[in-house]
Each structure stands twice: as C-alpha cells, then as structure tokens.
Amino acid sequence: EAGVAQSPRYKIIEKRQSVAFWCNPISGHATLYWYQQILGQGPKLLIQFQNNGVVDDSQLPKDRFSAERLKGVDSTLKIQPAKLEDSAVYLCASSLAATWPDSPDTQYFGPGTRLTVL
Amino acid sequence: GQQLNQSPQSMFIQEGEDVSMNCTSSSIFNTWLWYKQDPGEGPVLLIALYKAGELTSNGRLTAQFGITRKDSFLNISASIPSDVGIYFCAGGAEKLVFGKGMKLTVNP
Numbered sequence: 001e002a003g004v005a006q007s008p009r010y011k012i013i014e015k016r017q018s019v020a021f022w023c024n025p026i027s028g029h030a031t032l033y034w035y036q037q038i039l040g041q042g043p044k045l046l047i048q049f050q051n052n053g054v055v056d057d058s059q060l061p062k063d064r065f066s067a068e069r070l071k072g073v074d075s076t077l078k079i080q081p082a083k084l085e086d087s088a089v090y091l092c093a094s095s096l097a098a099t100w101p102d103s104p105d106t107q108y109f110g111p112g113t114r115l116t117v118l
Numbered sequence: 119g120q121q122l123n124q125s126p127q128s129m130f131i132q133e134g135e136d137v138s139m140n141c142t143s144s145s146i147f148n149t150w151l152w153y154k155q156d157p158g159e160g161p162v163l164l165i166a167l168y169k170a171g172e173l174t175s176n177g178r179l180t181a182q183f184g185i186t187r188k189d190s191f192l193n194i195s196a197s198i199p200s201d202v203g204i205y206f207c208a209g210g211a212e213k214l215v216f217g218k219g220m221k222l223t224v225n226p
Binding site (some may be wrong): 048114 | 122159160163214218
C-alpha cells in the first residue's frame with residue numbers, strides 16, 4: 001500500500017515570497033491533516049479536512065496560510081507571504097475516519113516538506 | 119490549549135539496555151499514540167492505545183494508557199542501534215496533541 005506522498009521534499013525561499021506544498025493521502029483515506037513541526041518540537045495541527053470540507057482550522061494563521069482539498073483527495077497548503085518564523089517541516093497525514101468527531105483514527109504521516117525562509 | 123509534558127527530553131543508553139519514557143497532561147484524552155521519527159522523515163506510528171488501563175505490546179515495545187486518561191508510558195526493552203530517533207507521544211480527543219519528543223541515542 002502506498003503511503004502519504006508529499007512534494008517538494010525541500011524548499012528554500014526568501015521572506016515575503018510565496019510557497020505551496022502538495023500532499024496525496026493514502027488511497028481511501030477520508031481525513032487529511034496538515035501539521036507544522038518546528039525544529040525541536042512535536043507536530044502542531046494546522047488544518048484538518050474531512051473529504052473536501054474543513055473541520056478544524058483553528059490554529060491556521062489565516063492571514064498568510066491557506067489550504068484546499070477541492071476533490072476530497074489531494075491537498076495543497078500555501079503560504080503567502082512567508083515569514084522567517086515559518087521555517088519548519090510541514091507534514092501531511094491521513095486517516096480512514098469517515099465520521100467526525102469520533103475518537104481520532106490512526107494517522108499516517110508523509111515524509112514532510114522542509115521549508116527554509118531566508 | 120491542551121499541552122503534553124513528555125519526559126525525559128533525551129536519553130543516552132547502551133545497546134541492550136531498557137528505556138522508559140512517559141507523557142502527562144492536565145487534560146483527559148480518549149486515545150494515546152506513540153510515534154517514532156527518524157531524521158528527514160515523518161513520524162511513524164508505533165503503538166495506539168484506545169482504552170484507559172490498556173497495556174499493549176509490539177515486539178520490544180510496551181505502552182500503557184493511564185487509568186486516569188491523563189498519562190501514558192512507553193518502554194523499549196533490549197535496545198538496539200536502530201532504536202535511535204525521536205519518540206513522540208500524542209494524546210487524542212477532538213484532535214491529536216503531540217509532546218515535544220524524546221531523543222534516544224543508543225551506543226553500540
């Protein structure tokens with residue numbers, strides 16, 4: 001079974017530039033998550049999708065971050081404009097859960113995109 | 119917001135030794151998960167716990183869901199060099215909340 005795919009794996013940009021990350025979840029997984037992991041910290045949830053709807057974006061900095069999952073499969077996360085403090089690994093995860101808010105289903109993570117903002 | 123206290127923050131052990139780590143929270147969780155993350159990779163699920171008091175093993179790993187639902191521990195027995203990495207606990211309610219991780223170093 002193929003895992004969660006993410007691209008690019010690495011991205012270096014200058015502050016105030018824009019960047020986009022792509023995620024393709026495990027086939028059949030209804031729920032998709034974007035996490036931000038700052039060096040030395042655990043992942044922090046940015047946004048959770050159930051199919052193509054947003055169920056939790058309370059920790060997404062909406063003035064600069066946006067995410068979409070238009071067809072309920074793959075997803076993109078965008079930062080515009082980037083700040084120095086956005087340097088982090090951006091992880092995508094997916095889970096089977098088709099109903100919410102049941103207890104969190106097991107989440108499977110992709111390899112992440114390491115973003116460096118100069 | 120919900121926070122997890124994961125300890126210790128790092129451990130240096132000799133190959134063959136056992137290691138224990140734990141997570142505590144002021145909040146109640148419905149699920150406790152333990153992940154391992156290697157450099158440049160995403161976290162990989164090791165053990166999932168769904169009931170208070172549950173004790174689960176996966177090979178050399180054993181984890182327990184605390185009876186109060188506010189804590190969990192993970193034990194690794196007879197460590198080997200490939201156990202090196204960062205171990206995260208995560209508590210689940212409406213969403214997963216992660217600890218800060220424990221960096222494990224195993225000396226051959």
